[in-house]
Each structure stands twice: as C-alpha cells, then as structure tokens.
Amino acid sequence: xxxxxxxxxxxxxxxxxxxxxxxxxxxxxxxxxxxxxxxxxxxxxxxxxxxxxxxxxxxxxxxxxxxxxxxxxxxxxxxxxxxxxxxxxxxxxxxxxxxxxxxxxxxxxxxxxxxxxxxxxxxxxxxxxxxxxxxxxxxxxxxxxxxxxxxxxxxxxxxxxxxxxxxxxxxxxxxxxxxxxxxxxxxxxxxxxxxxxxxxxxxxxxxxxxxxxxxxxxxxxxxxxxxxxxxxxxxxxxxxxxxxxxxxxxxxxxxxxxxxxxxxxxxxxxxxxxxxxxxxxxxxxxxxxx
Amino acid sequence: xxxxxxxxxxxxxxxxxxxxxxxxxxxxxxxxxxxxxxxxxxxxxxxxxxxxxxxxxxxxxxxxxxxxxxxxxxxxxxxxxxxxxxxxxxxxxxxxxxxxxxxxxxxxxxxxxxxxxxxxxxxxxxxxxxxxxxxxxxxxxxxxxxxxxxxxxxxxxxxxxxxxxxxxxxxxxxxxxxxxxxxxxxxxxxxxxxxxxxxxxxxxxxxxxxxxxxxxxxxxxxxxxxxxxxxxxxxxxxxxxxxxxxxxxxxxxxxxxxxxxxxxxxxxxxxxxxxxxxxxxxx
Numbered sequence: 001x002x003x004x005x006x007x008x009x010x011x012x013x014x015x016x017x018x019x020x021x022x023x024x025x026x027x028x029x030x031x032x033x034x035x036x037x038x039x040x041x042x043x044x045x046x047x048x049x050x051x052x053x054x055x056x057x058x059x060x061x062x063x064x065x066x067x068x069x070x071x072x073x074x075x076x077x078x079x080x081x082x083x084x085x086x087x088x089x090x091x092x093x094x095x096x097x098x099x100x101x102x103x104x105x106x107x108x109x110x111x112x113x114x115x116x117x118x119x120x121x122x123x124x125x126x127x128x129x130x131x132x133x134x135x136x137x138x139x140x141x142x143x144x145x146x147x148x149x150x151x152x153x154x155x156x157x158x159x160x161x162x163x164x165x166x167x168x169x170x171x172x173x174x175x176x177x178x179x180x181x182x183x184x185x186x187x188x189x190x191x192x193x194x195x196x197x198x199x200x201x202x203x204x205x206x207x208x209x210x211x212x213x214x215x216x217x218x219x220x221x222x223x224x225x226x227x228x229x230x231x232x233x234x235x236x237x238x239x240x241x242x243x244x245x246x247x248x249x250x251x252x253x254x255x256x257x258x259x260x261x262x263x264x265x266x267x268x269x270x271x272x273x274x275x276x277x278x279x280x281x282x283x284x285x286x287x288x289x290x
Numbered sequence: 291x292x293x294x295x296x297x298x299x300x301x302x303x304x305x306x307x308x309x310x311x312x313x314x315x316x317x318x319x320x321x322x323x324x325x326x327x328x329x330x331x332x333x334x335x336x337x338x339x340x341x342x343x344x345x346x347x348x349x350x351x352x353x354x355x356x357x358x359x360x361x362x363x364x365x366x367x368x369x370x371x372x373x374x375x376x377x378x379x380x381x382x383x384x385x386x387x388x389x390x391x392x393x394x395x396x397x398x399x400x401x402x403x404x405x406x407x408x409x410x411x412x413x414x415x416x417x418x419x420x421x422x423x424x425x426x427x428x429x430x431x432x433x434x435x436x437x438x439x440x441x442x443x444x445x446x447x448x449x450x451x452x453x454x455x456x457x458x459x460x461x462x463x464x465x466x467x468x469x470x471x472x473x474x475x476x477x478x479x480x481x482x483x484x485x486x487x488x489x490x491x492x493x494x495x496x497x498x499x500x501x502x503x504x505x506x507x508x509x510x511x512x513x514x515x516x517x518x519x520x521x522x523x524x525x526x527x528x529x530x531x532x533x534x535x536x537x538x539x540x541x542x543x544x545x546x547x548x549x550x551x552x553x554x555x556x557x558x559x560x561x562x563x564x565x566x567x568x569x570x571x572x573x
Contacts, residue, residue, distance in 0.1 A: 053419050111295050120303065156309050243511065287452045
C-alpha cells in the first residue's frame with residue numbers, strides 16, 4: 001500500500017515537472033507568436049527612413065523614434081478615420097440585420113414543416129459552400145442596379161450573402177428547443193411575433209452571441225465584397241484603405257501605414273480581451289454546428 | 291401553433307429570402323448563365339455554349355494556379371492541423387499559464403487577411419534580406435512558404451480551440467482504463483484520444499481545406515501573385531481574369547473558371563467529409 005502511494009507520488013511529481021517544462025517552452029513560443037504584432041507597433045513609432053526593409057528590426061529608440069507623429073499624420077492627412085467609421089457602421093448594421101432577420105427566418109423554418117421550409121434550409125446550407133468568386137461579378141452588378149452600393153445599405157447584400165451560416169446556426173439550435181413553452185404562450189394569447197421576441201429571442205441568446213461574433217469577424221475583415229460593391233473613390237472600409245494605399249507603391253509612406261494598422265488592430269484586440277470567453281465559445285459552437 | 295405562424299411568413303421569412311435572392315440565388319444563377327456567354331459589358335451578351343470551358347483549361351496560368359493552390363492546400367492543411375492538435379494536447383495538461391497561452395495563440399485570427407499580408411510582408415522581407423535571400427516578390431519558393439507561415443499563424447489558434455474542446459470530451463476514466471491495461475501514451479493517443487476527437491478532426495480539416503483552397507486576401511496582399519503570376523492561387527487568378535485582363539472574351543472565361551472553382555470546392559468538401567466521417571466513433 002505504502003509502496004503504491006510512493007509510486008503515485010512519483011508519477012505526479014514527474015507530471016508536474018513536465019508541466020513546468022511545457023510552461024517555459026510555450027512562454028517562449030508565445031513571445032515569438034506575438035512578435036509580428038509587436039514589430040508593427042514598434043515600426044509605427046519610427047521615422048520613415050528607419051522602416052526600410054533592412055532596418056525594420058531596429059527598435060524605436062534614439063534617432064529612429066518618431067513619437068506619435070505617424071499616428072497624427074495617418075489620422076489627419078490620410079482620412080483614415082472616415083474608413084474606420086464606414087467599417088464600423090457597415091459591420092454593426094450588417095450584423096444587426098443578419099441576426100434579426102435570420103433568427104426570425106430560422107424560427108419559421110424550424111416550426112413550420114413544409115417543402116418551402118426545407119427548400120430554404122437546404123439553399124442556405126448550399127450557399128455556405130459556394131466560393132465568393134462564383135458570384136462576385138453578378139452580385140456587384142445586381143447591387144449597382146438596385147442602388148445597394150453605399151455603406152448605408154450594403155448591409156442588405158451582407159444579409160443576402162451571410163444568411164446561409166446564420167440561418168443554419170439558428171435552425172440547429174431552435175430545432176432542439178422544447179415546443180411546450182411556446183405553445184403555452186400561444187394558449188395564453190400571444191401572437192407569433194410576441195412569442196418570438198419575448199420567448200424565443202431570450203432563449204437563443206447564446207447562439208445569437210456566437211453567430212454575431214462569427215459574422216462580425218467576417219464583415220469587419222472582408223475585403224473583396226466591399227471593393228466590388230462600393231465606389232472606391234467615395235467610400236473605403238479599412239481593408240480597402242490599406243490595400244488602396246499600397247497600390248500606389250513607392251509614394252506610400254510606411255510609417256503612417258503602420259500607424260493605421262495599429263489603429264485597426266488595437267480595438268479588435270481590446271474587444272477580444274474583454275469578451276474572449278464568448279468569442280472562444282462562439283468559435284466552438286460554430287464549428288460543432290458546421 | 292404551426293398554422294398561426296404560417297400566416298406570418300411575410301414578417302418572418304420574406305426579408306431574409308428577399309436579401310438572399312438578391313445576394314445569392316440570382317447572382318448564382320446569372321453567373322452560371324454568363325459562364326456560357328461571351329461578353330464585355332452587360333449590354334452585349336452572346337450565348338456561345340461550352341467554349342469558355344475549353345479555354346479555361348487551355349489557359350496556362352489557370353493550370354499553374356491550380357497546381358500551386360493544390361500544393362498549398364495540402365501543405366497548410368497538414369501543418370495547421372498537426373501543430374494545432376499538438377498545441378491542444380499541451381494545453382489540456384493543466385500546466386500553468388494555459389489560459390494566457392490560449393488567448394495569445396488565438397489572437398492572430400481576429401486580424402483580417404489584407405492586414406495580415408501587410409504585416410508578414412514587412413517581417414518576412416526583413417528576415418529574407420538579412421539572410422541574403424530573394425525577397426517575396428522575386429521568388430515563388432519564398433512566396434509559397436511565406437503563405438504557409440502566414441496561414442499557419444492565422445489559423446492554428448482557431449483550430450487549436452476546436453481541438454481543445456474535442457479533447458475535453460475524452461473522459462479521464464477511459465484513459466485510465468487504457469493505462470491500467472498497459473497502453474503506452476502513444477497507444478492511448480492513437481487508439482483512444484484520436485478516435486474520440488475525430489469529429490473535431492473532421493471539422494478542422496474541412497475548415498482548413500476550404501479556407502486554404504479559397505484563399506484570396508492573404509494571397510493578394512502578401513505576394514499578389516508575384517513573381518510573374520507564379521504564386522497566384524485560383525481565387526486570385528479568377529479575379530485577375532475578370533478585372534485585370536483586357537479583351538472581349540476574358541470575362542466569360544473568368545466566369546467559367548469561377549464555376550469550375552466552385553465545382554472543385556464542392557467535390558473536395560464532399561469527399562473529405564465522407565472520408566473523415568467514416569472514421570468517427572461513438573464513445
């Protein structure tokens with residue numbers, strides 16, 4: 001008995017020392033992992049001449065240090081903030097519209113059994129596999145014809161192309177919800193709209209959060225759709241802006257570009273650190289359904 | 291209840307279906323039709339049957355892009371999944387700092403493809419010039435590995451999260467039982483953990499396969515196909531056929547390429563899902 005105790009003890013000790021080694025190794029890996037982001041932050045604080053390819057690894061100290069000049073330049077001269085607001089507006093309006101419309105649609109098709117319902121469902125699943133290149137030209141022409149080509153109504157296009165994933169995720173969850181609560185509400189005299197907003201919406205909150213996160217990550221970072229749909233001379237989202245400034249190679253100023261990238265990344269990272277639990281759960285939920 | 295909900299279909303289904311028709315169904319059908327046509331602007335569209343499709347395979351850049359994309363997809367799917375699984379194994383051992391590591395590894399996933407390409411172009415070109423090697427825009431080999439590294443950095447964290455969720459489903463009792471039966475840790479991994487985590491493997495392989503195959507933003511911003519279209523992947527090739535080539539016939543051929551691309555994605559997805567699903571077990 002005593003012998004077995006010592007054996008277990010030694011196994012536990014061994015596990016612990018392996019774990020400490022893992023912690024040390026992973027800490028080093030994490031520093032390397034973060035390095036690309038740190039590199040951009042460092043370079044955003046440097047003077048233009050110190051950002052060239054062979055001086056990129058120098059730290060922002062001494063002569064190379066430029067304070068926040070690049071940030072000031074990027075925000076005031078490059079009109080970067082307008083792209084920021086366009087991106088923010090498009091993302092918020094699109095995700096809100098997707099969540100509202102798709103959860104309603106999903107509730108309908110999970111509660112009404114008909115050929116129409118299953119047709120809608122399978123079309124949505126199908127749309128998730130189709131690569132964007134398949135529809136990019138015709139979609140941008142359709143958007144032009146219907147005048148859906150401004151940041152204020154591009155959310156309709158996003159609803160159309162993003163509906164697949166959202167409907168799929170909501171339907172998966174709603175099919176597993178018990179019918180009894182909704183039936184009881186109906187007997188008490190609720191209309192379907194009241195049932196949906198007062199009962200179904202609160203119950204589906206976890207799925208709503210997961211879906212909202214996945215769609216936000218998509219819309220905020222999307223480059224090709226807004227490039228093809230919006231008029232690039234009038235409206236630019238952040239990814240469009242960055243690609244647009246790089247297109248004019250040579251004349252582009254690296255410092256302000258780095259500063260703009262930092263301004264782009266920081267809010268996303270802060271948001272992530274604040275609600276990372278939801279984001280990680282959202283990713284897992286999305287994957288399990290998918 | 292069903293009856294009263296049914297009456298509300300204009301409220302519940304119509305908005306989504308209208309947008310879905312505008313944003314997907316109509317462009318898709320129209321796209322299929324245009325792949326059979328010759329056109330430069332939409333004012334003059336002539337139906338020419340399947341000849342766009344024969345031209346797709348005569349276009350050497352498309353064939354090259356296909357080979358490059360296929361190789362990239364295989365290499366990045368393997369590296370991402372193996373590394374992500376390995377990290378997930380390390381992070382489920384309850385070592386100190388696990389949560390911090392998980393947070394950091396996932397972080398790159400939140401950064402968009404265009405910005406990622408820009409970051410890595412600066413970093414990799416800096417390294418390459420330090421080591422006296424050709425810059426990204428000058429060598430297809432460097433460009434290929436640059437894309438693999440970039441893709442790994444972006445996706446490993448995401449897949450790791452899914453693998454962690456899968457590994458947490460493996461009950462400790464099962465592992466203990468295997469150990470009592472004298473299984474080595476390699477055998478535990480091979481015969482207990484991997485079969486139970488198979489659903490996660492299915493999903494992660496599916497996601498990495500399709501993400502790599504459909505890669506566009508990262509390709510555009512890291513190498514833009516340089517040198518001389520040698521690092522051009524399929525999605526970029528289609529885009530370039532559409533918007534950067536002059537000549538009356540290229541738009542139709544571009545659309546035909548897009549249809550071929552779509553069919554390949556569908557076939558890959560179906561084959562992969564069937565293959566890994568068949569290996570899933572009930573625990």
